[in-house]
Amino acid sequence: MKTIQGPALFLAQFASDTAPFDTWDGISGWAAGCGYKGVQVPSWDSRLIDLDQAAASTGYCDDWKGQAGENGIAVTELVCHLQGQLVAVHPAYDTAFDGFAAPSVRGNPAARQEWAVDQVKKTITASRNLGLRAVGTFSGALAWPYIYPWPQRPAGLVETAFDELATRWRPLLDHAEEQGIDLCYEIHPGEDLHDGVTFEMFLDRVNQHARAKMLYDPSHYILQCLDYLDNIDIYGDRIGMFHVKDAEFNPTGRQGVYGGFQSWVNRAGRFRSPGDGQVDFGAVFSKLAAMDFDGWAVVEWECALKHPEDGAREGAAFVRDHIIRVTPHAFDDFAAGGTDEAANRKMLGLDR
Numbered sequence: 001m002k003t004i005q006g007p008a009l010f011l012a013q014f015a016s017d018t019a020p021f022d023t024w025d026g027i028s029g030w031a032a033g034c035g036y037k038g039v040q041v042p043s044w045d046s047r048l049i050d051l052d053q054a055a056a057s058t059g060y061c062d063d064w065k066g067q068a069g070e071n072g073i074a075v076t077e078l079v080c081h082l083q084g085q086l087v088a089v090h091p092a093y094d095t096a097f098d099g100f101a102a103p104s105v106r107g108n109p110a111a112r113q114e115w116a117v118d119q120v121k122k123t124i125t126a127s128r129n130l131g132l133r134a135v136g137t138f139s140g141a142l143a144w145p146y147i148y149p150w151p152q153r154p155a156g157l158v159e160t161a162f163d164e165l166a167t168r169w170r171p172l173l174d175h176a177e178e179q180g181i182d183l184c185y186e187i188h189p190g191e192d193l194h195d196g197v198t199f200e201m202f203l204d205r206v207n208q209h210a211r212a213k214m215l216y217d218p219s220h221y222i223l224q225c226l227d228y229l230d231n232i233d234i235y236g237d238r239i240g241m242f243h244v245k246d247a248e249f250n251p252t253g254r255q256g257v258y259g260g261f262q263s264w265v266n267r268a269g270r271f272r273s274p275g276d277g278q279v280d281f282g283a284v285f286s287k288l289a290a291m292d293f294d295g296w297a298v299v300e301w302e303c304a305l306k307h308p309e310d311g312a313r314e315g316a317a318f319v320r321d322h323i324i325r326v327t328p329h330a331f332d333d334f335a336a337g338g339t340d341e342a343a344n345r346k347m348l349g350l351d352r
Contacts, residue, residue, distance in 0.1 A: 088140030
């Protein structure tokens with residue numbers, strides 16, 4: 001059995017233009033001070049990493065990783081959620097998602113998609129240069145505007161969307177295979193890959209590609225009323241990354257899953273800091289330990305109520321207390337008696 005690594009922190013929600021969150025040295029040192037052993041790094045944030053250099057130079061990667069190491073911090077993974085989102089964008093979202101792209105390609109969907117594909121490739125290559133094993137991303141979405149079938153979707157609409165999504169991602173999955181990197185899709189509302197069924201639809205179209213994995217985040221399943229523990233049982237061999245983020249769903253007679261266009265704090269479903277929501281993390285960590293998941297437990301802070309720095313400090317302790325140091329012994333072999341076929345036959349009365 002293997003022990004989960006951690007605690008680690010996803011830095012996307014903390015990077016800013018204010019010290020210590022505005023430099024790689026500053027934010028990695030701050031994370032260590034909060035009790036973290038690792039950090040997950042957004043590859044789109046140039047304050048933290050130069051992605052072009054990381055993809056081109058192992059020397060840069062060694063220096064960059066070494067700077068974090070001097071602060072007692074390991075780099076767990078690079079992620080490219082924002083760039084992955086831009087691999088597939090329905091025209092209804094062009095304006096909303098343009099801000100994720102470089103200024104030079106905004107307003108030009110074809111150029112934006114080409115830029116996004118290049119960014120994902122560079123994140124994969126940089127991860128290889130850093131000696132990592134997985135990249136987290138979003139799938140993007142072509143069918144999401146049609147998630148609720150009113151009016152009824154025309155026959156073939158969803159199938160055509162998933163065919164195209166697979167066509168766009170297959171070369172990136174093949175590049176990930178060449179680099180020895182798993183590509184872990186965060187199963188997330190707003191993405192075409194938003195639950196287990198849609199993940200399977202995608203897998204079918206990429207021929208069950210070995211590098212297509214999941215970034216498991218139970219908070220998104222709470223908000224969908226999806227069984228997040230059964231999800232681990234079903235997809236355990238496809239779970240390559242793990243976000244520790246909590247959520248709560250409290251429907252009323254006035255609102256439910258859709259939230260009534262309310263702010264995060266006023267929705268029936270909202271994200272919370274680890275331990276403040278409804279996720280049974282004791283069961284989650286137990287299931288992941290039992291399936292030999294040895295990746296990192298990464299806190300992602302998005303709480304609707306708590307201050308992020310408080311959430312970060314508390315999150316480190318929360319993960320540390322939930323990681324199960326797995327036993328090297330089998331409980332039913334405490335006597336270390338070994339196997340004795342003759343004794344077994346005698347106990348069963350087979351030698352009379």
